[in-house]
Amino acid sequence: MALKLADYKTEVHNDWCPGCGDFGIVNALQMALAEMGIERDKATIFSGIGCSGKTSHFINTYGIHTLHGRVLTFAQGGKLANPEMTVIAVGGDGDGLGIGAGHFVAAGRRNIDMTYIIFDNGVYGLTKGQASPTLKLGEKTKSLPSPNTNFNVNPIGLAVASGFTFVARGYSYDVRHLKDLIIKAVKHKGLSFLDVLQPCPTYNDINTRDWYAGVDLAQESMERHSRIYKLEDIHFDPIVHYDDETEVNEKLSQALIKSLEWDRKIPIGVFYQNEIVSQYSTRLTDRIPNYLENPPAKQKISENGLPVTDVSEILDSLRI
Amino acid sequence: MNSVDFTWLIGGPQGSGVDSGANVFSKVCAQMGYQIFGKREFYSNIKGDHSYFVVRASDKKIHSNVNDITLMASFDAETIFRHFNEVSKDGGIIYDSDLDKITTDEVHTLDTYFKERLHKDLESKNKPFTIAGVLEIAKEKGVNLYPVSFREILSNLAEETDNPKLRGLVRMFNVIAVSLSLGLIKMPLDPLLDSIDSIFSKKLQIAEINKQAADYAYNFAKSKFANFQYSLTGIAKQPNTILVQGYYGTSIGKMVSGCRFQSYYPITPASDESVYLESHELLEIQNDRPGSTIVIQTEDEISAMGMMIGASLTGTRASTSTSGPGFALMSEALGWAGINEVPIVITLYQRSGPSTGLPTRHGQDDLLFAVHAGHGDFPKIVYASGDIEESFYDTGRCFNYADVYQIPVIHMMDKFLSSSVVTCKKFDSQKVSIDRGLLLDKIEGEYKRFAFTEDGISPRSRLGLDNGVFWNTGDESDEFGHITEDPQIRIKMMDKRMSRLDLVIRKIPQEEQVVSFGVSDITIISWGSTKGPIIDAISMLKNEGIEIGFLQIKLIHPFPSDYIKSLLKNTKTIIDVEANHSAQLGKIFKQNISREIDYFILKYTGRGMTSTEIFDSLKKIVENKANKREILSHGA
Numbered sequence: 012m013a014l015k016l017a018d019y020k021t022e023v024h025n026d027w028c029p030g031c032g033d034f035g036i037v038n039a040l041q042m043a044l045a046e047m048g049i050e051r052d053k054a055t056i057f058s059g060i061g062c063s064g065k066t067s068h069f070i071n072t073y074g075i076h077t078l079h080g081r082v083l084t085f086a087q088g089g090k091l092a093n094p095e096m097t098v099i100a101v102g103g104d105g106d107g108l109g110i111g112a113g114h115f116v117a118a119g120r121r122n123i124d125m126t127y128i129i130f131d132n133g134v135y136g137l138t139k140g141q142a143s144p145t146l147k148l149g150e151k152t153k154s155l156p157s158p159n160t161n162f163n164v165n166p167i168g169l170a171v172a173s174g175f176t177f178v179a180r181g182y183s184y185d186v187r188h189l190k191d192l193i194i195k196a197v198k199h200k201g202l203s204f205l206d207v208l209q210p211c212p213t214y215n216d217i218n219t220r221d222w223y224a225g226v227d228l229a230q231e232s233m234e235r236h237s238r239i240y241k242l243e244d245i246h247f248d249p250i251v252h253y254d255d256e257t258e259v260n261e262k263l264s265q266a267l268i269k270s271l272e273w274d275r276k277i278p279i280g281v282f283y284q285n286e287i288v289s290q291y292s293t294r295l296t297d298r299i300p301n302y303l304e305n306p307p308a309k310q311k312i313s314e315n316g317l318p319v320t321d322v323s324e325i326l327d328s329l330r331i
Numbered sequence: 332m333n334s335v336d337f338t339w340l341i342g343g344p345q346g347s348g349v350d351s352g353a354n355v356f357s358k359v360c361a362q363m364g365y366q367i368f369g370k371r372e373f374y375s376n377i378k379g380d381h382s383y384f385v386v387r388a389s390d391k392k393i394h395s396n397v398n399d400i401t402l403m404a405s406f407d408a409e410t411i412f413r414h415f416n417e418v419s420k421d422g423g424i425i426y427d428s429d430l431d432k433i434t435t436d437e438v439h440t441l442d443t444y445f446k447e448r449l450h451k452d453l454e455s456k457n458k459p460f461t462i463a464g465v466l467e468i469a470k471e472k473g474v475n476l477y478p479v480s481f482r483e484i485l486s487n488l489a490e491e492t493d494n495p496k497l498r499g500l501v502r503m504f505n506v507i508a509v510s511l512s513l514g515l516i517k518m519p520l521d522p523l524l525d526s527i528d529s530i531f532s533k534k535l536q537i538a539e540i541n542k543q544a545a546d547y548a549y550n551f552a553k554s555k556f557a558n559f560q561y562s563l564t565g566i567a568k569q570p571n572t573i574l575v576q577g578y579y580g581t582s583i584g585k586m587v588s589g590c591r592f593q594s595y596y597p598i599t600p601a602s603d604e605s606v607y608l609e610s611h612e613l614l615e616i617q618n619d620r621p622g623s624t625i626v627i628q629t630e631d632e633i634s635a636m637g638m639m640i641g642a643s644l645t646g647t648r649a650s651t652s653t654s655g656p657g658f659a660l661m662s663e664a665l666g667w668a669g670i671n672e673v674p675i676v677i678t679l680y681q682r683s684g685p686s687t688g689l690p691t692r693h694g695q696d697d698l699l700f701a702v703h704a705g706h707g708d709f710p711k712i713v714y715a716s717g718d719i720e721e722s723f724y725d726t727g728r729c730f731n732y733a734d735v736y737q738i739p740v741i742h743m744m745d746k747f748l749s750s751s752v753v754t755c756k757k758f759d760s761q762k763v764s765i766d767r768g769l770l771l772d773k774i775e776g777e778y779k780r781f782a783f784t785e786d787g788i789s790p791r792s793r794l795g796l797d798n799g800v801f802w803n804t805g806d807e808s809d810e811f812g813h814i815t816e817d818p819q820i821r822i823k824m825m826d827k828r829m830s831r832l833d834l835v836i837r838k839i840p841q842e843e844q845v846v847s848f849g850v851s852d853i854t855i856i857s858w859g860s861t862k863g864p865i866i867d868a869i870s871m872l873k874n875e876g877i878e879i880g881f882l883q884i885k886l887i888h889p890f891p892s893d894y895i896k897s898l899l900k901n902t903k904t905i906i907d908v909e910a911n912h913s914a915q916l917g918k919i920f921k922q923n924i925s926r927e928i929d930y931f932i933l934k935y936t937g938r939g940m941t942s943t944e945i946f947d948s949l950k951k952i953v954e955n956k957a958n959k960r961e962i963l964s965h966g967a
Contacts (some may be wrong), residue, residue: 018909023813057792060805067815068646068802076645076804076814077637078667085628085644089794091625092649096795112949114637117630161664206499299612302698305918308795310622312589316396318727320587320622321615326757329573331361 016045023068030220032209033062033130037069040099042186043193049097057086059102059111059139063130066101071308074271080110083118083127090125094292098125105135107290108164109133112144119173120203124290125205126196127175129166130183133218140214147273151176153216167270167282170204171263177203178249178266178283182239183210184220188279195281201290208239208277228275230283242269242280246307251285259285336515337561340400340417341508342383342410344440345376348505352870353384354816355509355526359782361574361754361835362522368393369752370939372966375599375690380440381409384966390566394718394863398943398965401547401561404512406481406504408433408462409440410904412449413967420473422464423509423559425552427454427504428478435460436600466950473873474841477515477556478691481507488547494540505543510545514552518672523549545915560769568758571757573698577749580719580758581678581742582607584726585650586614586624587760590676592649594627594638599691601652601680626640636664636677643673646770646793648730650676655684662882665739669709671803671812672781672789674733674740674768676726683937687922692937693746696819696860699918701741702888708825710832712736713888717846717862718787720755722748725885731935735768737788743887747860747910747939774798779810785824787830818937832889841894842887853953854880856928857908858916860939865908867942868949869918877953879906884916889894892923899926906952908932910940913959931960938966 019041027033051072058067058087060079067074073096077085091191102124111141118127122132140154144164151158170178175201181189190205196203210220221227225237242249247269251262266283295302313319339356343349350371357367365388374380385396399419405411408430416822418424435446450460458464470476481504489497497503508529513523524542531538544858582604583594595605609626616622617916625642631637635651640874642649653661659677668675679701681695701713712732716722722744768792782789789810802812807824809815836844848866857865862883869879882898884891899905907928912935917928932948934940944963953955 019780021813052797052800053795065814068804071800073800074802074812075641075794076802076806078664078805081633081637081664084634085641088592088594088641088643088649089645090641091627091638092529092647093645093795096645113630114634117634137660139491147450209522210867241578255940291928295625299625301620302623304626305620305622307591307623307642307647307649308793309590310647311616311619312591312648314617314620315766316588316764318763318765319617319619320589320760321617322583322760324615325583325586326573329575329579330757331358331568331572331574331754 012266014048016041016043018051021071022157024323025061025069026102027257028213030212031062032132032183032211033066035129035189036128036207036209039064039186039193040066041070041187042190043197046190047194047197050266053095054097054099055089057082057098057100058179059106061106061135063101063103063106068182080106081114082152083111083114084105086125087121087123090123092301094124094306096251099197100125100130101128101130101141102233104129104131104166108166108169112164114172115169116297119170119175121291122174122288123308124201124202126193126204126205128193129204130209130210131166132215134211134214136149136214149301150217151153151215153207154214156322164269166206167227168267171266171283174288175204176201176285178286179281180206180279182279183207183222185239185279186225188241192281199284200286203286208279221269223277237279238275239279240276242278242282247280249281249283251287254287269325334565335388337389337563338385338387338397338399338401340383340385340414341505342404342405342414343375343380343407343505343676344379345382346378346411347407348502348607349382349384351530352505352509352769353386355506355523355530356512357386357525358574359513359518359522359573360386360563362526363518363563363569365367365389365563365566366391366393367752367754368395370396370585370747371750373691381413383410383414387562393867395867395942398941399732402512403821404508404516406508409438411462411728412441414467415444415469418469418474421560423475423477424469424481425508425513425515426448426462427481429480429482430462431463457879469773476697477511477552479551483509484548484551488544491547492543492942494707496499497540497544500540503541505542507548508544510548511552511967514549515556515559517553517564519565520546520549522864531892551586556720559750559953566693566906569616572754573757574752574754575719577719578604578607578827580722581652581726581744583758584610584723587763588648588727588730589646589765590624590650590730591644592625592630592639593620593650593651594620594635595653596629596635596657598633600653600682601654601657601678602791603749604652604678617701630915632660632711636661638806639675639850640664640668640673643675644794646796652678652679652680654680654682655700656687656699656810658697658704661705665711666705666707667805668739669705669711670805671826672737674737676691676729676733676740676742678742680749681743683935689937691746693939694935694937695745695861695915697889697910698743698858698915701743702919704741708829710738711888712738712835712886713743714740715887716748717859717885719748719751719753720758723758724763727765731764731766732835732839735766736835737791738769738831743859745860771796771799779811781808781810781824781827783810783827786834787827815931836889836891839886841891845894845898846883846885847879847898848883848904849876850880850882852902854882854902855906856882856884856916856920858884861908861910864940864942868945871946872941872949880947887916887919890919890923895925904929904952906949908945910934930957932947932963933965936964936966941965
């Protein structure tokens, strides 16, 4: 029986603030899962800590709500042990780019076939609005006692530099577009990263829904126009088409340059995609030919309570 | 026939082949039927600092090193300065005669503190601060000196073989020192040559040159030096014996127990295990396609812990191996595994703390830390192995405990064990059982991961299993695994998890909890790698007619209080032996049993205990001459 959108929803009460951008992301995730027809028991949502961390409880697949900053470590371990499973990791920008930044970079280097979505709102919501790594230097959101003293992390730039092979940005109030991006990210062969701009209506009074919609700009020019625009609308080609250093460098550079746009024009869509870089599973199968057919989670380790691993060759070599 | 108990020391700068020299010596002795106990000591340094290896060979089963060195093989000055005092009075020192005039100040790696002590000693004996000076002291004590010009050996060899390149091959000093030793004690030559062949099996030319040098040095010592009273000519081999490095027990144990995922971050002395697992990643499986262990070097220990938990959630037996500093980073996620009832095994190869401490030295400093690691109340098992052979079987037990009780298990090992080389009975896989507990293969109907059950253990699904969808969270959760802050559910969930500590004590067989080597008026309690030196010290005392009991406590958390109490009910004097400052087992003992420890034998120099030092302290205790805390300090 084909699965419906409703099948991916749980009955868990959602306690996010009214108007929270997270709702759009969870809806887009459920829609993407339904559209791809991924069986509920063949997908795991791993989540970090904070408001976004609760996401896994709202989606009716396997759901592992982990620790602050560590979501990628749990997710990669799960995927490596059971590579057949669809793995999506989610977390906040503080989670992934502050406390978890080391894991973010290391995950890029591995290129394991899974998806990481950052709910990017510039604040630590659940601890009452402290500055998070994507808040711009000098900005003062409403519960900060003084303006932010740190320069912001550029999530797209960091992902591209770390080796993520699919890098995109979505906007939580454009749910259909976000759903399409999620599908592309999940289908990508390798590690995909989605930076989702997600206004926090309670603590971020700067990057609000109206701000993204360009309401302030409209007042200046008497004409309303959104800050957000889509890369596909300007025919931006993010894909590395062939295995050539010049091609790769060009695509990396244009992604990085695009990632620096902010303030008046904020691009969403796919910044970079490279399926030529080997996935981690390929690197493993080079050494362990049957890794994908017989991964750790599938291996037979005992029969009638006795081990079946034959170490006699090793023991014979140690024999006196 | 006289019994053989021979202790050999080889030393030299790190990187000069001390280890491979010792491995050749150990292998030859083992080939000739002797039981081996060897231990490596080294600085936190890549090249140049002093490292040494003590190999004890005996015709009886031995479990430790002793203080006295029978024969010291040196090819540098530092080894002589540091160890000349340890050679027994009828023992011998093989040394490079070209070093005679070297002064202590010329050896830059001799640290000030050691030099000060040595100078004081030399001054008091009116000797110069030179190699000749310290050797005079040895000679006066009765030690036989065997001067050899290592360079002359090389140049003679170069001439004899018409290969001038050999003249400068100082890299072979280690092989020459080993060969001189074996010639001196009249070991047959063939096992030496075989052993060189097997070490250099992939570099035939190098093997050939080394064998020429070995042959030459061996015959040189055999013909030149005749007055050494020790000879090891070989005895009947014990059947089914293997010669193993310290970390082989847990490594091979993991393969056999079905551990198929290991994530780790490099740290001494734990990473040898992971590297060994990776180099044996392809596994042969009876009546099935080949298996494999996925070994992942992570960006830090936090990631190693997260990945292991993620892998375990798929139903894979997963583990990590680390040491104190790494384990400290893992403790947050340990609590996550605890609240989510995830079976994991952490092999904790302890070293000396606190902080970086003595990073390449031994210590049993982390027992209390392991027991208390992680914030909040959650159940875990802390289980300690006493020797390498045991660690193979214990690894299997740890995985079973983890699966059956759905609980994190910390397997306590240490540097003493990891850098030992011993002969032992071949590991027997058929004595390992695999019990996955309530791990499910099939699920029908509604599933609740944390369903309340009579014994607190719920059937376990795994990520990817049909109809087995569940949730985990580091928050308190309901039976499905969804967050709850309900006070009544909280009570039930806490009780459910914590009740398994009682279950562990009730269900794990008592002989797996505590091993009794006899109980008497005076009984030792201890844990971990002190087992070997304690057993040997007790048997030395037995030879003098003194009976001392010994309880090796393996299950340390939860603590088997009632069982230990009953074992000790007739014991009057309890002695706690541990390689740490605060007597950590003693603290746990007192807390649980409300009984005072009468004496402590402690060592925290970073060097492992010898049976000699334990014997000496025990004797003092028996003779009522001991301090409450006997502090040991042997070893350079």
